[in-house]
Amino acid sequence: xxxxxxxxMSWNPVDKGALPVLLPFTPRGPAYDDxxxxxxxxxxxxxxxxxxxxxxxxxxxxxxxxxAIRTPLEKLFQWxxxxxxxxxxxxxxxxxxxxxxxxxxxxxxxxxxISRSRILRGVIRVYVTFFRNxxxxxxxxxxxxxFPFQLRIFGTVIPFPGWFKxxxxxxxxxxxNIAEVVRGAVQSVPTAQWEAAESLGFTRRQTIWQxxxxxxxxxxxxxxxxxxxxxxxxTPLCSLLGVGEIISLTRQAMEAEGNQPELLxxxxxFALLLFLAYCxxxxxxxxxLERRFAVKN
Amino acid sequence: MTNWxxxxxxxxxxxxxxxxxxxxxxxxxxxxVMRGEVICIIGPSGSGKSTLIRCxxxxxxxxxxxxxxxxxxxxxxxxxxxxxxxxxxxxxxxYNLFPHKxxxxxxxxxxxxxxxxxxxxxEARARALLKKVRLEGKENQYPGELSGxxxxxxxxxxxxxxxxxxxxxxxxxxxxxxxxxKEVLVTIKDLAAEGMTCILVTHxxxxxxxxxxxxxxxxxxxxxxxGPPAEFFTQARDPRTRAFLDQVL
Numbered sequence: 001x002x003x004x005x006x007x008x009m010s011w012n013p014v015d016k017g018a019l020p021v022l023l024p025f026t027p028r029g030p031a032y033d034d035x036x037x038x039x040x041x042x043x044x045x046x047x048x049x050x051x052x053x054x055x056x057x058x059x060x061x062x063x064x065x066x067x068a069i070r071t072p073l074e075k076l077f078q079w080x081x082x083x084x085x086x087x088x089x090x091x092x093x094x095x096x097x098x099x100x101x102x103x104x105x106x107x108x109x110x111x112x113x114i115s116r117s118r119i120l121r122g123v124i125r126v127y128v129t130f131f132r133n134x135x136x137x138x139x140x141x142x143x144x145x146x147f148p149f150q151l152r153i154f155g156t157v158i159p160f161p162g163w164f165k166x167x168x169x170x171x172x173x174x175x176x177n178i179a180e181v182v183r184g185a186v187q188s189v190p191t192a193q194w195e196a197a198e199s200l201g202f203t204r205r206q207t208i209w210q211x212x213x214x215x216x217x218x219x220x221x222x223x224x225x226x227x228x229x230x231x232x233x234x235t236p237l238c239s240l241l242g243v244g245e246i247i248s249l250t251r252q253a254m255e256a257e258g259n260q261p262e263l264l265x266x267x268x269x270f271a272l273l274l275f276l277a278y279c280x281x282x283x284x285x286x287x288x289l290e291r292r293f294a295v296k297n
Numbered sequence: 298m299t300n301w302x303x304x305x306x307x308x309x310x311x312x313x314x315x316x317x318x319x320x321x322x323x324x325x326x327x328x329x330v331m332r333g334e335v336i337c338i339i340g341p342s343g344s345g346k347s348t349l350i351r352c353x354x355x356x357x358x359x360x361x362x363x364x365x366x367x368x369x370x371x372x373x374x375x376x377x378x379x380x381x382x383x384x385x386x387x388x389x390x391x392y393n394l395f396p397h398k399x400x401x402x403x404x405x406x407x408x409x410x411x412x413x414x415x416x417x418x419x420e421a422r423a424r425a426l427l428k429k430v431r432l433e434g435k436e437n438q439y440p441g442e443l444s445g446x447x448x449x450x451x452x453x454x455x456x457x458x459x460x461x462x463x464x465x466x467x468x469x470x471x472x473x474x475x476x477x478x479k480e481v482l483v484t485i486k487d488l489a490a491e492g493m494t495c496i497l498v499t500h501x502x503x504x505x506x507x508x509x510x511x512x513x514x515x516x517x518x519x520x521x522x523x524g525p526p527a528e529f530f531t532q533a534r535d536p537r538t539r540a541f542l543d544q545v546l
Binding site: 190192193195196197198199200201202206210211214215 | 354356378379382383385386387389391393394395396397406407410411412452455456459
């Protein structure tokens, strides 16, 4: 009565190389962490940018002179110097200032996160968690609307223009992230280093500044540069607050040219390419340093 | 207690107790170390040897008892940590050199930054110390470029640069390749011969027998047995000591 069960020929786990039950879960693709954007940018081959940089003017030249009406690319070509010098360099300025302020605050906040004072640690932990996790645009609006337009210190009036408020608004989330970078780097130094310093009579402050921080400077560099790239890519947010950076100027240039829909891709595409081209070398260097420092300490 | 004189024990432990949370690792240890003596503490792992010498220079605190170095109470509210660290040098199992500094800078750093001595004087002393631990020519190498034995000798020189009165060695050869163990032991032997007070936690029984003036055997947080090496290695009375010696000798 017992039938021999025929083994289905189509299913043979051995042919597939391994038993499915024993396969570990391996997520595909790059990890989704702070380095996500930088890793992607760094993975683009350099010749793409070279090709674009040479193709773009070539396309304009090819179209030029054939008709009385200027093509969208020709229009863009005339605006390019203005958009770059008045617009993009302003974005760079905003990013550099925001990074400088964010790094200065972040360095102290990071050290406060490893302070021996529980109260200080707690306060700064709230600051860091808050500013790391709130939307940047909302922060920018709050800073813009709540800060005065000028400061009066000992009788002298210091103007506080809108663009500088956006610098502050961007520096806040950057400082919170840099604080985490500093804390992580300090805590990655083996505790034995602290003990060795202590046994030689170094105070805690001397240990941090002369022994621990010099060791983790190299480790902090890649994530610091990563945050600079992220910050730079976020500066167009300032256009929503009326700051005359590249996106605001691009919009104005398109309006001056009659606002045709066919201008959209070339004009905004140019702005996009500027950001990618500016951040590209930073991303490449960041990932190279990250790889170099990842294994050694 | 400040009227300590050199004929009294330089390190004096009385009924020291130390716990990590619920785990009591030292359960009442007393010990006298005289100036110029070489003391070896041996015993199975987990018996509290390393913890004990870490308590002597206040890297660990204690729950009860008393530790005095040159008459100064180590675990008291009036402890001057800097004064203690000048008196007591420590060398670790994992060397713990500062990786971003050269061998010479590692040796010079503490006297300049902590003791505020003149860099030129410290440098001369540091070079002499590196020569003494047979590392002439390695002054400008970084720890990563040195072998384990060389790093450990830099660590010894770094401790000596503070001109301590007592040196603590915490299993300083345990992380080394067998062929480099000897160069470190020779360095320690030189120190002992010069009259430096040394307290060593070690697994090198041959070395302990050769250089120690006194050997302490610890197990489960207490001193089971102690004595001069000649007696200790041949006439151990306690069964735990004998079992341990049978295993390691």
